[in-house]
Amino acid sequence: MMDKLIFGRFIPGDSFVHRLDPRAKLIFVFAFIFIVFIANNTATYAALLIFTILIILLSRIKLYFLINGLKPILILMAFTFFLHIFFTKEGDILYHWKFITIYEEGLRQGIFISVRFLVLVFVTTVLTLTTSPISITDGMEVLLNPLKKLKLPIHELALMMSISLRFIPTLMDETDKIMKAQTARGSDLTSGPIKERIKAVVPLLVPLFVSAFKRAEDLATAMEVRGYRGGEGRTRYRQLKWHVRDTIAVLSIVVMGAVLIYLRKYS
Amino acid sequence: MTTNVTNVKGRFSAREIAYCGLFATLMMIGANVSSFLVIGGVPITMQTFFAILAGLVLGSRLGTVSMLVYTLLGLVGAPVFAKFSGGFSVILSPTFGFIVTFIMVAYIIGKMVEHSRTKTMYLAAALVGLVINYVFGTTWMYYAYKLWAQAPEGFTYKMAWLWMLPPLPKDIILSIFAGLFALRLRKVIKID
Numbered sequence: 001m002m003d004k005l006i007f008g009r010f011i012p013g014d015s016f017v018h019r020l021d022p023r024a025k026l027i028f029v030f031a032f033i034f035i036v037f038i039a040n041n042t043a044t045y046a047a048l049l050i051f052t053i054l055i056i057l058l059s060r061i062k063l064y065f066l067i068n069g070l071k072p073i074l075i076l077m078a079f080t081f082f083l084h085i086f087f088t089k090e091g092d093i094l095y096h097w098k099f100i101t102i103y104e105e106g107l108r109q110g111i112f113i114s115v116r117f118l119v120l121v122f123v124t125t126v127l128t129l130t131t132s133p134i135s136i137t138d139g140m141e142v143l144l145n146p147l148k149k150l151k152l153p154i155h156e157l158a159l160m161m162s163i164s165l166r167f168i169p170t171l172m173d174e175t176d177k178i179m180k181a182q183t184a185r186g187s188d189l190t191s192g193p194i195k196e197r198i199k200a201v202v203p204l205l206v207p208l209f210v211s212a213f214k215r216a217e218d219l220a221t222a223m224e225v226r227g228y229r230g231g232e233g234r235t236r237y238r239q240l241k242w243h244v245r246d247t248i249a250v251l252s253i254v255v256m257g258a259v260l261i262y263l264r265k266y267s
Numbered sequence: 268m269t270t271n272v273t274n275v276k277g278r279f280s281a282r283e284i285a286y287c288g289l290f291a292t293l294m295m296i297g298a299n300v301s302s303f304l305v306i307g308g309v310p311i312t313m314q315t316f317f318a319i320l321a322g323l324v325l326g327s328r329l330g331t332v333s334m335l336v337y338t339l340l341g342l343v344g345a346p347v348f349a350k351f352s353g354g355f356s357v358i359l360s361p362t363f364g365f366i367v368t369f370i371m372v373a374y375i376i377g378k379m380v381e382h383s384r385t386k387t388m389y390l391a392a393a394l395v396g397l398v399i400n401y402v403f404g405t406t407w408m409y410y411a412y413k414l415w416a417q418a419p420e421g422f423t424y425k426m427a428w429l430w431m432l433p434p435l436p437k438d439i440i441l442s443i444f445a446g447l448f449a450l451r452l453r454k455v456i457k458i459d
Contacts, residue, residue: 073359128354159288164295168347217282
């Protein structure tokens with residue numbers, strides 16, 4: 001189970017993309033999500049695809065990990081692709097077999113929309129693969145700072161996220177242990193009517209909650225003892241530094257946006 | 268043990284911060300409980316269960332915040348959603364609506380039980396939470412297919428609902444269970 005978690009997301013590395021400041025990467029990805037929708041013809045989609053491949057090459061991430069990130073929306077992508085192929089009835093007929101007819105326009109639309117999904121997923125996955133959740137949280141806290149004026153508890157949200165991240169491995173271990181302990185006592189979750197099975201969940205949940213609440217209480221006490229009083233005047237262990245390469249990254253997305261607008265108009 | 272030292276108005280005390288973080292983690296366990304727990308061949312997720320509990324136990328303010336933390340964690344790339352998924356691309360997935368509803372569920376349920384803390388209210392609130400979860404989540408899923416995938420007329424709202432029927436009985440039972448369980452949990456933790 002734990003191996004799945006480590007496998008899951010962040011892959012430490014020392015590529016250009018890895019070394020970028022999390023703030024730069026967040027700005028980049030947010031801008032990218034918007035400029036993707038500028039694309040509307042072959043030239044623009046090709047430009048997006050090349051741009052994405054360049055990012056992947058710079059991040060030195062193995063294709064396997066990217067494909068893994070694709071899974072959550074793979075169904076949607078396949079669904080979209082086939083819908084457009086089978087239901088769009090414009091342009092020349094490319095292929096005809098019994099009741100299946102594939103039109104040129106359908107194929108074109110299907111490919112365009114699939115490419116759009118593909119580049120979106122790849123770029124967002126590169127972000128989460130090259131940046132640890134902790135540094136994304138740090139970056140987000142800084143970027144969202146202006147929202148503090150609206151009385152939004154940005155610092156507290158970031159802290160809760162870090163705490164939650166810290167709790168994940170502990171609670172997963174705990175759940176695993178409790179499951180094994182209750183199985184050893186003869187608790188059976190695999191047979192009997194639904195009502196009985198739900199009842200069998202109780203001996204799992206009660207110890208899980210007891211130990212989870214105890215941990216939260218301990219943490220709260222520790223924080224209070226150390227005089228935690230919100231974000232004011234807090235110094236940081238992890239410092240964020242803005243380098244020239246971060247400016248380059250942000251500029252590159254601006255240039256890409258301009259190129260897309262140009263290609264959209266003149267090709 | 269349970270005094271709030273820093274509970275200035277609008278601020279979060281250390282205890283509140285710890286509990287919000289904790290419930291976000293419990294959501295992660297709930298989402299992936301199927302990897303430890305297969306009930307009779309049906310992999311179950313207990314996200315709805317924990318979202319309802321968050322509303323009932325933490326109340327509207329902290330419950331909403333803890334669900335928001337969970338959503339943000341997932342978007343930021345921690346593998347906290349079902350099947351250990353996470354990352355910004357999840358926002359495109361048709362089932363993202365269900366994750367959004369957890370925030371609403373916690374808020375509305377919290378408001379309901381803050382109004383009156385009776386056993387009936389706890390059970391009613393839990394079921395209302397489930398209804399919000401299903402109705403909003405399924406509608407989102409339908410429109411996700413409609414808008415992002417530009418699905419044609421052939422894909423109806425009814426079809427989206429047919430997909431959601433199989434896990435419904437288990438979720439109804441779990442919701443009622445959450446209502447009863449929350450009553451006991453309230454006695455254990457004292458945050459307000």
